Amino acid sequence: MKKRTLLAGVAATALASMSFAGSHGDGPVKVGFVYVGPIGDGGWTYEHHQGLLAVEEAFGDKVETVYQESVPEGADAERAMTQMALQGADLIFTTSFGYMDPTINVAAKFPDVKFEHATGYKRADNVSTYSARFYEGRAVQGHIAGKMTKTNKIGYIASFPIPEVIRGINSAYLHAKKVNPDVEMNVVWVFTWFDPAKEADAAKALIDNGVDVVLQHTDSTAPQAAAAEAGVISFGQASDMAEFGPTPRVSSIIDNWAPYYIARTQAVLDGTWESVDTWDGISTGMVEIGEITEAVPADVKAEAEALRDAIGAGEYHPFTGPINKQDGSVWLADGETASDGDLAGMGFYVEGIVGDIPN
Amino acid sequence: MEFGSINPVLLVASLMVASTPILLAAIGELIAEKSGVLNLGVEGMMIVGAVTGFIVAVQTGSPFLGFVAAAAGAAVLAFLFAVLVLFFLSNQVATGLGLTLFGLGISALMGQGYVGIRPPASPRWDFFGLSELPVVGPILFNQHPLVYLSLILVAATWYVLRSTRMGLVLRAVGESHDAAHALGYSVHGTRIAAILFGGACAGLGGAFLSLVIVPQWTDGMTAGRGWIALAIVVFASWRPWRVLLGAYLFGGVTVLQLNLQAAGIAIPVELLSMSPYLITILVLVIISSDRNRAALNAPASLGRAFHASH
Numbered sequence: 225m226k227k228r229t230l231l232a233g234v235a236a237t238a239l240a241s242m243s244f245a246g247s248h249g250d251g252p253v254k255v256g257f258v259y260v261g262p263i264g265d266g267g268w269t270y271e272h273h274q275g276l277l278a279v280e281e282a283f284g285d286k287v288e289t290v291y292q293e294s295v296p297e298g299a300d301a302e303r304a305m306t307q308m309a310l311q312g313a314d315l316i317f318t319t320s321f322g323y324m325d326p327t328i329n330v331a332a333k334f335p336d337v338k339f340e341h342a343t344g345y346k347r348a349d350n351v352s353t354y355s356a357r358f359y360e361g362r363a364v365q366g367h368i369a370g371k372m373t374k375t376n377k378i379g380y381i382a383s384f385p386i387p388e389v390i391r392g393i394n395s396a397y398l399h400a401k402k403v404n405p406d407v408e409m410n411v412v413w414v415f416t417w418f419d420p421a422k423e424a425d426a427a428k429a430l431i432d433n434g435v436d437v438v439l440q441h442t443d444s445t446a447p448q449a450a451a452a453e454a455g456v457i458s459f460g461q462a463s464d465m466a467e468f469g470p471t472p473r474v475s476s477i478i479d480n481w482a483p484y485y486i487a488r489t490q491a492v493l494d495g496t497w498e499s500v501d502t503w504d505g506i507s508t509g510m511v512e513i514g515e516i517t518e519a520v521p522a523d524v525k526a527e528a529e530a531l532r533d534a535i536g537a538g539e540y541h542p543f544t545g546p547i548n549k550q551d552g553s554v555w556l557a558d559g560e561t562a563s564d565g566d567l568a569g570m571g572f573y574v575e576g577i578v579g580d581i582p583n
Numbered sequence: 584m585e586f587g588s589i590n591p592v593l594l595v596a597s598l599m600v601a602s603t604p605i606l607l608a609a610i611g612e613l614i615a616e617k618s619g620v621l622n623l624g625v626e627g628m629m630i631v632g633a634v635t636g637f638i639v640a641v642q643t644g645s646p647f648l649g650f651v652a653a654a655a656g657a658a659v660l661a662f663l664f665a666v667l668v669l670f671f672l673s674n675q676v677a678t679g680l681g682l683t684l685f686g687l688g689i690s691a692l693m694g695q696g697y698v699g700i701r702p703p704a705s706p707r708w709d710f711f712g713l714s715e716l717p718v719v720g721p722i723l724f725n726q727h728p729l730v731y732l733s734l735i736l737v738a739a740t741w742y743v744l745r746s747t748r749m750g751l752v753l754r755a756v757g758e759s760h761d762a763a764h765a766l767g768y769s770v771h772g773t774r775i776a777a778i779l780f781g782g783a784c785a786g787l788g789g790a791f792l793s794l795v796i797v798p799q800w801t802d803g804m805t806a807g808r809g810w811i812a813l814a815i816v817v818f819a820s821w822r823p824w825r826v827l828l829g830a831y832l833f834g835g836v837t838v839l840q841l842n843l844q845a846a847g848i849a850i851p852v853e854l855l856s857m858s859p860y861l862i863t864i865l866v867l868v869i870i871s872s873d874r875n876r877a878a879l880n881a882p883a884s885l886g887r888a889f890h891a892s893h
Contacts, residue, residue: 262802264691264698294803379845412844413852419806420797422837425601429841432593444804445699446797452701453798467699579844582852 253492255279255485256313257291258304260320261418261443268417268443268462269293271479272319272342278482279489287489294418297322305330309337315492317485318342320417321386327351338497340488343388345568347499354484357505358388359395359567360535361477362439363542364513364528365459368475369437370400370407371524372457379430380411381423381440381447385582387570389441394574395542396439399531401576409577410435420446431456438472448473457519464514475528476514484510503564506536543567548575589846594839596721599730600796602834604629604788604805606733608812609819609826610740611784616816617744618777619757619884623679624664625785626809627686632657632786633793634690637702637800646705646794650729653790654783660686661782665775672888687803697800705795729791734827736784741823753777757882760889770889785809818867820880825867833863 257276261269276289290313295304301323308316309330315338318327324344331339331351339348343355369378378400382389393411400407410433412426423442427450430438438458440447445465451458451472460468460476484502491497504510513532516525534540545556550573556562573581608625615622622628635656640649664682667673705727716724744750755763756773764770792808793800811833819825840855871880 262691264694264802266698266801410845410847412841413856414841415856416806418803420799420801420804421601421604421792421806421808422841424797425597425838426841426845428597429838429845432590432597432842433845435845444801445799446801446804449701449797449799465699578847579849580851582856 252286252288253283253315253489254288254290254311254313255489255492256305256308256311256316257289258295258301258308258316258318258320258323259291259293260295260297260322262293265418265443266445266463266465267460268479269319271463272317272481275481275485279485282486283489283493286493295323298326301326302330305339306333309334313337315340315489315497317488321384321388338492343386347501349499352488352499352501354488354502355388356479356481356510357503358477358479358511359391359542360505361511361513362392362395363399363535364532365439365475365477366396366399366401367403367531368459368516368520368524368528369396369439369457370402370404371527372474372520373400373404373407373437375434375436376404376406377408377410377433377435378437378439379427379433379435380409381426381430381438381442382411382413383417383442384415385413387568390573390581391567391570392439392441393577394570397577398547398574399542411577411579413582414442416442418443420444423447424450427451427458428454460514466514469515470517471519473514473517474519475516478512478514480509480512483508506532507538549573550575550577589842592718592721594842596726598831598835598838599722599726601838602830603727603730603733604791604796605808605812605815605834606827606830607729607736607788607791608785608809609815609830610733610736610823611781611788612812612816613819613821613823613826614740614753614784615777615781616885617757617821617882618753618774619760619882619887619889620665620668620774620778621675621679621886622661622664622682622778622781623676623813624660624682624686624809625781625812626805626807627683628657628660628782628785629686629789629792629805629809629812630690630803631660631686631693632789633804634694634697634789634800635786636790637793638693638697640702640790640794641697641700644703646703649702649794650787650790653786655786657786657789658779658782661778661785662775664782665778668888669771669774672890675886675888683809691802694800694802698802700799702794702798702800705798727791727795729787729795732787737823737827744823754882757884760884760887764889764891770891774889785812788812815863815867818864818871820867820871821882822880825870828870829863829867832866833859836862 259269263273292304317340319342321343327339327341328346339351341353344353397409414426424446427447431454436456438451440461448468457474458472460473462479464476464478465473541561543562545560546558547556549555632653636649636653639652640646667678668675756770760770815829819829836859
């Protein structure tokens with residue numbers, strides 16, 4: 225096994241150095257995208273693909289784009305990335321958390337190719353990371369959810385127990401709790417980014433258990449349809465999902481990757497690309513709050529928009545103390561805000577959420 | 584027993600719904616494999632059924648026509664497979680895998696413009712108000728027609744395979760195509776019919792996902808259910824009732840673990856999440872633990888090409 229991997233590595237490196245010998249400079253810059261789901265998921269991958277289209281629009285024939293859909297996280301991802309690099313891609317965006325180690329591995333074999341990994345934390349000389357502060361949007365959702373729930377039970381369809389997802393749960397809970405002290409959060413882990421039937425089943429299970437607001441951190445629109453059938457409310461995730469408004473979808477978080485993708489492609493064209501760590505939120509527009517529909521009372525809508533604007537202006541941080549961890553120990557003292565380092569590695573629930581985070 | 588906020592009646596009713604796509608696909612594949620054809624394209628046929636059913640239901644406003652079209656659409660794809668493996672003698676494994684990739688691709692193409700549309704609602708059957716009965720009402724008398732159809736199909740498959748001439752011929756073709764051919768039975772005819780039946784069932788299963796469970800069209804929405812169906816056929820050692828057991832166990836434990844999580848029952852989520860796979864495999868392995876009999880039950884000509892000239 226080891227020998228084969230080694231040989232494959234040597235072969236890949238040899239091929240890479242061949243195909244890149246003198247190839248750079250003239251032709252168009254080739255930009256690759258690795259997607260975890262299908263473009264038509266209506267959520268996460270759809271928005272990344274909008275970013276690809278924006279790059280094409282912005283640079284015309286100066287760039288050439290390639291993408292691959294539904295690439296499983298794990299060993300297969302390395303194959304997809306290696307193939308893209310061998311095809312001569314100059315810049316590759318790998319758009320799911322589970323591509324972190326594969327990206328680092330493949331990047332080590334192709335030192336001349338620039339990699340950009342979404343939502344991860346491992347970087348190298350030719351690997352940047354970028355993510356959006358989704359938790360800022362979750363704060364706005366939590367506020368609306370806390371105000372709108374009548375059963376005082378909010379359901380959360382969670383994908384994988386990684387910091388990004390846990391931050392979203394905590395942020396939504398804290399802001400729901402702030403406006404509704406009786407609120408409970410029911411979290412269901414589905415261990416998938418994209419499986420419409422399972423997401424729908426999870427939504428139904430939550431609704432059967434008395435939840436009347438459904439938040440999701442998975443990529444398809446299936447929970448929206450389940451919420452519509454049951455007559456409860458929901459929020460668009462990653463993409464606006466406006467077709468489900470005015471109810472069940474009462475608002476949404478929209479990931480707007482286009483400006484970032486254009487800027488990074490420009491950097492490769494200019495030869496100024498270097499490894500960076502980008503984490504933008506509402507202030508730069510990487511996280512947008514979709515229109516709050518008329519199903520939400522005007523005063524709640526105004527409060528939610530004020531919250532959004534305060535976060536955008538930097539006047540309010542969604543994780544501002546006093547906040548205790550689930551076990552009751554102090555995390556943030558009164559008035560203290562969470563550091564980016566703390567947030568990046570968040571692996572605990574805040575006080576009040578019931579249940580354990582799976583390992 | 585106290586299950587927190589879980590309502591056991593609703594749970595059983597929803598596990599039957601959640602299991603139906605896998606059950607339909609698996610029972611179709613069982614017939615195909617009993618005739619000696621290994622069709623690994625179940626996933627592709629399901630997704631094509633899901634999209635054809637969805638398009639026709641939206642265009643005509645009739646879920647019934649949608650299901651008919653789903654069965655037909657997936658059967659067309661299955662026919663392609665039949666022609667390739669029976670007449671061009673292509674490798675069944677490779678062709679089946681190709682069929683899945685082709686199905687996923689063409690369904691994404693066909694489904695463009697149907698993303699985010701709501702299909703017409705499928706009515707549930709209500710037997711003269713019997714659904715109002717406590718406990719048995721929601722479980723037995725308030726399901727989607729296709730749930731009943733899937734159960735009838737299991738019973739019919741069992742009966743036909745065991746007690747009819749048609750079933751005997753099908754099994755003969757699957758066990759020894761040369762002997763069946765020598766006796767004058769049409770090996771190709773039987774296999775085409777079995778493959779088409781398998782395709783139609785997979786298509787129905789797919790449409791049940793896109794029209795009833797989810798209900799909407801999303802690319803790649805079968806998300807591996809076709810592969811689960813294939814595995815269940817093997818673990819059920821090609822017996823219809825065990826296919827039912829396997830499909831309901833898998834669907835049931837999936838729904839149960841989501842409900843346990845939603846109700847906040849303190850069982851480690853990791854255990855819950857792997858339990859559908861674990862329990863289904865375990866139970867089916869135990870009931871088919873007599874290795875000799877289980878091996879005998881695999882159709883002897885499964886996956887082998889047949890050419891009438893020798």
